[in-house]
Amino acid sequence: xxxxxxxxxxxxxxxxxxxxxxxxxxxxxxxxxxxxxxxxxxxxxxxxxxxxxxxxxxxxxxxxxxxxxxxxxxxxxxxxxxxxxxxxxxxxxxxxxxxxxxxxxxxxxxxxxxxxxxxxxxxxxxxxxxxxxxxxxxxxxxxxxxxxxxxxxxxxxxxxxxxxxxxxxxxxxxxxxxxxxxxxxxxxxxxxxxxxxxxxxxxxxx
Amino acid sequence: xxxxxxxxxxxxxxxxxxxxxxxxxxxxxxxxxxxxxxxxxxxxxxxxxxxxxxxxxxxxxxxxxxxxxxxxxxxxxxxxxxxxxxxxxxxxxxxxxxxxxxxxxxxxxxxxxxxxxxxxxxxxxxxxxxxxxxxxxxxxxxxxxxxxxxxxxxxxxxxxxxxxxxxxxxxxxxxxxxxxxxxxxxxxxxxxxxxxxxxxxxxxxx
Numbered sequence: 001x002x003x004x005x006x007x008x009x010x011x012x013x014x015x016x017x018x019x020x021x022x023x024x025x026x027x028x029x030x031x032x033x034x035x036x037x038x039x040x041x042x043x044x045x046x047x048x049x050x051x052x053x054x055x056x057x058x059x060x061x062x063x064x065x066x067x068x069x070x071x072x073x074x075x076x077x078x079x080x081x082x083x084x085x086x087x088x089x090x091x092x093x094x095x096x097x098x099x100x101x102x103x104x105x106x107x108x109x110x111x112x113x114x115x116x117x118x119x120x121x122x123x124x125x126x127x128x129x130x131x132x133x134x135x136x137x138x139x140x141x142x143x144x145x146x147x148x149x150x151x152x153x154x155x156x157x158x159x160x161x162x163x164x165x166x167x168x169x170x171x172x173x174x175x176x177x178x179x180x181x182x183x184x185x186x187x188x189x190x191x192x193x194x195x196x197x198x199x200x201x202x203x204x205x206x
Numbered sequence: 207x208x209x210x211x212x213x214x215x216x217x218x219x220x221x222x223x224x225x226x227x228x229x230x231x232x233x234x235x236x237x238x239x240x241x242x243x244x245x246x247x248x249x250x251x252x253x254x255x256x257x258x259x260x261x262x263x264x265x266x267x268x269x270x271x272x273x274x275x276x277x278x279x280x281x282x283x284x285x286x287x288x289x290x291x292x293x294x295x296x297x298x299x300x301x302x303x304x305x306x307x308x309x310x311x312x313x314x315x316x317x318x319x320x321x322x323x324x325x326x327x328x329x330x331x332x333x334x335x336x337x338x339x340x341x342x343x344x345x346x347x348x349x350x351x352x353x354x355x356x357x358x359x360x361x362x363x364x365x366x367x368x369x370x371x372x373x374x375x376x377x378x379x380x381x382x383x384x385x386x387x388x389x390x391x392x393x394x395x396x397x398x399x400x401x402x403x404x405x406x407x408x409x410x411x412x
Contacts, residue, residue: 146363150356157352
């Protein structure tokens with residue numbers, strides 16, 4: 001297909017697509033003559049992915065580029081997931097409090113989840129806990145354990161659904177799964193909350 | 207405390223605080239003379255809450271205002287949760303496909319989660335599913351059920367931790383819980399994914 005059709009199929013404007021080409025986010029098409037190029041389905045898919053990562057996952061274009069580079073160079077889906085997490089967990093600007101750090105350490109011990117030194121997730125979790133506790137809401141070990149137990153099952157089901165034979169394709173799926181399933185899980189969580197709200201509202205009225 | 211100390215304690219600038227006062231997001235302090243006002247701890251907490259809702263939950267200021275109005279006027283935490291969800295689920299710009307709508311309807315039937323006509327969550331979930339399926343990743347009923355089962359337990363634990371005696375305070379906690387616990391849950395999910403990645407990486411190497 002030509003550029004005009006690529007724009008139509010992807011829902012993006014021609015200047016935006018040309019920008020992604022210049023920035024190397026989108027691989028070039030097949031050159032036909034000096035000024036025209038042909039594109040195919042893989043370009044449409046790539047553009048949709050870029051758009052989802054910016055619009056749904058809310059990533060900045062520079063982060064999208066890094067994530068896509070990791071996927072393109074991934075030798076296994078394990079590496080792709082790990083690097084996507086690292087890209088998405090910005091370095092801490094403020095150190096977490098000792099209290100939150102201890103809460104996270106105890107939680108990880110109870111869950112038997114070892115994390116190597118330098119992994120950014122435990123620090124990120126401690127900072128998120130600080131952010132809520134300063135609003136006067138206490139984060140209990142029971143709540144964290146409920147999260148840990150629930151997410152253990154969720155992650156297992158998510159990873160089971162990966163096609164792990166083709167590492168390149170699995171890497172892409174793993175990154176999509178890590179980033180783009182989050183809004184689906186968040187919506188299901190709100191649904192579950194509303195169901196409990198409705199149930200307690202009914203019991204209050206009866 | 208005076209305005210300068212309020213700024214220091216909340217970490218916000220004086221012009222920002224004055225803007226929130228003008229916009230009615232922050233209740234006025236106690237007037238002392240013609241031009242000065244005294245503020246207290248409740249103002250510090252309110253400013254921290256506004257800041258978390260914009261920075262952590264990523265809400266626009268107009269949405270923050272609506273959510274806070276709902277909390278201030280809430281007669282029960284059930285109403286506060288319901289209205290926060292509605293405020294946060296924008297009306298659909300594009301209708302979901304019939305396929306995604308059917309996937310959601312079957313999921314809700316399996317979970318025995320009835321939703322009244324007009325509730326925005328089922329449509330939002332269907333749109334999120336469309337957004338992923340167009341990238342070539344299939345959303346299976348098994349995955350949705352894993353999400354539903356996990357979130358049922360999570361929501362129960364979250365709501366158990368609410369202090370439901372004072373409706374005003376419970377409403378505030380419910381909204382904080384709905385919006386601000388999401389990043390904590392998302393981080394725990396990434397931790398669970400990495401644990402599985404590390405476990406399968408080890409078994410591959412051994």
